[in-house]
Amino acid sequence: MVHKIIEWSMRNRFIVLVLSAGLFIWGLFSVQKNPIDAIPDLSENQVIVFTEWMGRSPQLIEDQVTYPLVTNLQGIPKIKYVRGSSMFGMSFIYVIFEDDVDVYWARERVMERISTISKTLPEGVAPQLGPDGTGVGHVLWYTLDAPGTDLGEQRAIQDWYVKFALQNVPGVSEIASFGGFQKQYQISIDPNKLLYYKLSVPQVIAAVRSNNNESGGRKFEMSDMGYIIKTSGYLKSLDEIANIPVKNQNGTPIKIADLATVQMTGETRLGIFDQDGEGERAGGIVVMRYGENAAEVIDRVKAKMNEVAKGLPKGVKFDIVYDRGELIKESVASIKNTLIEEMIVVSLIVFIFLFHWRSALSIIIQIPITIAASFILLNAFGISSNIMSLTGIALAIGVIVDNGIIMSENAYKHLAERYELWEKDQNKTTTL
Structure with a gap:
C-alpha cells in the first residue's frame, strides 16, 4: 500500500x-x-450559583440555602455532580456538567431550575449565576495609580466608571473590583435610646425604607399646559437621613438623629490590597469569557483602557500589575x-x-x-x-x-x- x-x-x-x-x-x-x-484550560465544565444572605451563620446558610439548592439542582440532565460550600453570609454551589456539554446550555438549565427553587428559600434570598468564565480566566489585573486621592474615591471611580466601560469589551465576562472602600451611609443606633423611646430596630429600618422611595404621580392640564406631579423621595445627604421621623409621641416626632448617629463610611473589609509596600490601591480583575482568545481579549482591553484613561480625574492613571499577554x-x-x-x-x-x-x-x-x-x-x-x-x-x-x-x-x-x-x-x- x-x-x-x-x-x-x-x-x-x-x-x-x-x-x-x-x-x-x-x-x-x-x-x-x-x-x-x-496556560491550558484544564478546569471542569461548571456553573457557579452564588447566594448572598448577609449576617447569617454558616450553619444557617447550610440548612436553609445550600442544602435546598444542592438537592434540587441534582436532577439536571447531563450533570456529573454538585458541590456546595457555605460560609458566613454566603453560599456557593458548583454544578459540574459533562465535558461535551455547551456551557451556555448548562447555564440555561441551571437558571430554569433556580426559578422554581427560589420560592422555597427564605425571604430576600435570591440565587444568581456566577460569571461565564473559567478557573484560568483572570487574564489582566490593574490598579488605579491615584496619588492624593482617598481610597473611597478610588473605589468609586473603579465601580462607577472604569468597570462599566471595560465590561463592554467583547470577550470580557466580568470586571471584579478589589481594594479601597465602598462608600455607604451608616446608621449607628443607640440601644439605650431605643428603650427610652420604646422603639425597635425593625421600626427604624422600615422608616428609612419608606422615606427612601419615589412615589408616583399624575399628569393634568390647566390653561392649555400640561403638568406632571411627582414626589422625589430618594435620600441624598446625611441630614436627610437624620431628619427621617420614626414615630410621633405626644405630637413630637422622634427622628433618626434622636436615636442614632448617621455618618458616611466604608463597608467592613476582611482584607486590604497593598501594592509594592507603598500603600493601598483600588483596581479590578478582567475575567475572560469562556472559549475566547486570550491574546485578542487582552489587546482589546488595553485599547479600551487608553480610551477610558482620557476621562479619568487629573493625576489618575492605570497601572497593570499582571498581564498574561506578555507571557x-x-x-x-x-x-x-x-x-x-x-x-x-x-x-x-x-x-x-x-x-x-x-x-x-x-x-x-x-x-x-x-x-x-x-x-x-x-x-x-x-x-x-x-x-x-x-x-x-x-x-x-x-x-x-x-x-x-x-x-x-x-x-x-x-x-x-x-x-x-x-x-x-x-x-x-x-x-x-
Missing part, C-alpha cells in the same frame, strides 16, 4: 504539490483562528525561535552528511506544512495554542525531521546503488 502511494506521488508530482500548498494555506488560516493562551508573547516567540533553529540545524546536518541541497530543501518544506496542518487538528478538537500544545508541536518536529532524514538518506542510498549498477551495465555494453 505504501509503495503504491509513493509510486502514485512520484507520477503525479504536480497534484501532490497543489495538495500540499492547499493544506499549508488552510493551516495558515487555522493558525489565525486558533485561540492563543499561555503569551514570550511563549509564542520561544516556540518560533525553536522552530527556526531546528529547521536551520536539520538543513545543515542533511546538507553536510548527504551534500545534496534538494534533500535538505525537501525536509525544510516538510516542517512548516506539518506544523500548519497540526493547527487544523487543534481547531477541530477545540485545543488552544498554549505552552503545552506548542511544546508538543516543537517536540514532534524531532519525529518529523527523523523521518525526513531517514527517508532522504535511504532514497539517496538506493539511488546510489542503482546508479552503480547502471554504470556497470554501461561499461559491459561498451566493452562488448
